[in-house]
Amino acid sequence: MSTVLPSPLAGQLNPVPRLLLGPGPGDMHPRVIAAMTTPLLGHLDPQFLLIMAETQEMLRAVFQTRNELTLPISATGSGGMEACLVNLIEPGERVVICTAGYFGDRMVEMARRCGAEVHVEQERWGQTFAADRIRQILQRTRPKLLGIVNAETSTGAWQDISELGPLCREFDTLLLVDCVTSLGCTPVNVDAWQIDAAFSCSQKGLSCPPGLAPMTVGPRAMEAIRRRKTPVRSWYLDLTALHSYWGAERVYHHTAPITMVYALREGLRLVLEEGLDARFARHQRNARALQAGLQALGLRTLADEHCQLPQLHAVVLPEGVNDVQGRKRLLEEFGIEVGGGLGEYKGRVWRIGLMGYNSRPSCVFQVLAALEKVLNDCGFKCSPGSGVAAAEAVYASS
Ligand SMILES: *Cc1c(COP(=O)(O)O)cnc(C)c1O
Numbered sequence: 268m269s270t271v272l273p274s275p276l277a278g279q280l281n282p283v284p285r286l287l288l289g290p291g292p293g294d295m296h297p298r299v300i301a302a303m304t305t306p307l308l309g310h311l312d313p314q315f316l317l318i319m320a321e322t323q324e325m326l327r328a329v330f331q332t333r334n335e336l337t338l339p340i341s342a343t344g345s346g347g348m349e350a351c352l353v354n355l356i357e358p359g360e361r362v363v364i365c366t367a368g369y370f371g372d373r374m375v376e377m378a379r380r381c382g383a384e385v386h387v388e389q390e391r392w393g394q395t396f397a398a399d400r401i402r403q404i405l406q407r408t409r410p411k412l413l414g415i416v417n418a419e420t421s422t423g424a425w426q427d428i429s430e431l432g433p434l435c436r437e438f439d440t441l442l443l444v445d446c447v448t449s450l451g452c453t454p455v456n457v458d459a460w461q462i463d464a465a466f467s468c469s470q471k472g473l474s475c476p477p478g479l480a481p482m483t484v485g486p487r488a489m490e491a492i493r494r495r496k497t498p499v500r501s502w503y504l505d506l507t508a509l510h511s512y513w514g515a516e517r518v519y520h521h522t523a524p525i526t527m528v529y530a531l532r533e534g535l536r537l538v539l540e541e542g543l544d545a546r547f548a549r550h551q552r553n554a555r556a557l558q559a560g561l562q563a564l565g566l567r568t569l570a571d572e573h574c575q576l577p578q579l580h581a582v583v584l585p586e587g588v589n590d591v592q593g594r595k596r597l598l599e600e601f602g603i604e605v606g607g608g609l610g611e612y613k614g615r616v617w618r619i620g621l622m623g624y625n626s627r628p629s630c631v632f633q634v635l636a637a638l639e640k641v642l643n644d645c646g647f648k649c650s651p652g653s654g655v656a657a658a659e660a661v662y663a664s665s
Contacts, residue, residue: 285598288634289606289620290420290579291448292470292477295530296624299475302533303526310523319513322528325535329450329543330465330483332457336506338513339469339479339531341524344447347466347480349377350504351443354484354492355412355464358382363404363440364414365396369421369609370445374414381500386410392611393422393569393581398430405438411491412441417455418448420471421609423581423618424570425453432461441488447471450481451538451623452550452578463488469527472578473534474623478527534623550577552665553626556658557619560635563657564642564649569616578626581608581616582638585647590614593641601637631658 287294308315327337340350352374356362362383364375367390378385386408390396396415405413413435417428428444435442441463446455451472457465464484470477484492484506492499492506499505503521512520538546554577561568561582569581584590590607594617597603606618619634621627635654642649 284602286601286603286625286630286633287620288625288630289604290471290618291468291620291622293474293620293622293625295476296474296534296537298537299530299533302529303476305526305529307525310525311517311519315523315525315528316517318528318532319523322532322535323513325532325539326481327483329535329538330446330455330457330481331459331543332483332485334457334483334485335514336489336510337481337483338509339481339528340466340504340509341478341521341527342480342504343470343477344466344468344480345373346504347447347468347482348374348445349501350480350482350506351464351466351484352377352381352383352414353501353504354499354506355441355443355488356381356383357495357497359384360412361386361408361410362412362414363388363408363410365390365401365404366416367394367396367422367424367426368392368416368419370419370447371416372610374416374445378414393424393571395424395426395574398427398434401431402434405434405440409438410440412443414443414445416445418446418453418576418579420448420579420618421581421612422569423576423579425574425576428462429456429460432463435463436461441491448576448579448622451534451546452626453576454543454547457483457485469531469534471620472623473531473538474625475530475534476527478524479531481531537624550621550626552661553577553621553628553631554580555665556628556631556661557621557635559661560631560654560658561638563653564635564639565647566638569612578620578622580619580621581612582619583616584614585642588642588645588647590617593617593645596641596644597637600641601633603634603637605634628658628662
């Protein structure tokens with residue numbers, strides 16, 4: 268006789284559909300969903316090896332690099348961050364991390380745990396770092412590595428990376444860039460900008476599920492890895508071993524998440540079919556429409572206008588609007604998920620993401636209409652239809 272316990276059998280999975288307009292995950296592209304129903308192959312099947320090679324080649328095109336070591340880590344974006352740091356830093360080495368938000372802070376914490384001597388360069392949330400300031404920092408500290416976030420998802424601020432590569436080379440410093448929210452939404456020119464290592468994720472600009480962290484490592488960073496005096500502290504994230512699996516040798520390291528690779532392959536196909544420039548222009552256009560709508564509703568965003576990301580908008584909540592209740596209404600009445608604030612902006616901003624597949628007019632109209640209704644009911648009066656009309660005007664004129 269078996270013991271009598273309440274049955275743990277859960278009901279069939281059947282969640283109410285949502286429109287994911289937060290900081291990620293965004294909705295999967297329908298073609299990604301379809302790709303994920305492809306039957307599994309063995310992870311060393313010649314067909315799968317070809318799929319891996321194709322995925323890497325497309326990833327290089329999307330990162331705009333010829334770096335041989337370009338592959339997706341079996342982890343989310345944070346795993347990509349950790350893989351870069353743990354391979355590039357040895358205990359006791361000096362690094363500089365520039366932070367103006369939650370994800371910069373995460374990089375600081377990870378670098379500390381790698382045993383690095385971390386110099387933190389702090390900027391107000393929503394602000395960015397000028398190249399001149401970075402030059403001074405490098406001159407003063409001469410670090411082995413400089414870490415910085417390209418698209419700070421906690422604030423919606425875009426950090427210009429284009430001049431930092433040559434600067435870092437002058438001081439023999441490696442440049443590590445967090446491209447988690449930028450890849451697939453705004454330009455990431457790894458070779459032209461002389462970025463030494465970059466990482467991203469699958470669930471934001473690439474419209475796949477969370478689970479892979481695409482990354483790329485250039486020759487200078489490879490050399491730093493070769494010259495290590497101590498073994499990489501993480502077995503799972505050891506890039507040299509991962510490279511033997513993803514590279515020509517095909518030495519088993521761990522089982523690649525086959526279905527996730529199918530998804531990423533399709534996500535990358537979608538990016539390249541559309542074309543990088545067309546994709547970036549689409550993100551800009553939908554962002555302009557959203558911003559016009561937000562302004563018409565009387566709302567403003569956290570980041571300065573000149574550095575506002577097109578894919579993530581941190582909307583400052585008006586006085587008297589309750590964060591938790593408001594987002595609950597967006598979710599329950601409109602099926603729309605937006606993100607709450609992080610860190611010092613917890614309870615003070617809503618983060619609206621228009622990433623990859625979700626950067627489209629229907630998402631802009633839906634979120635503006637829903638915001639108007641919810642804010643009005645919370646006592647913040649915005650004139651009826653003004654947000655949607657302002658967005659419409661942007662589309663009509665561009
Ligand atoms: C989302 C995000 C991360 C973390 O990625 P996960 O996939 O959640 O692990 C890191 N950096 C930035 C800028 C992000 O937006």
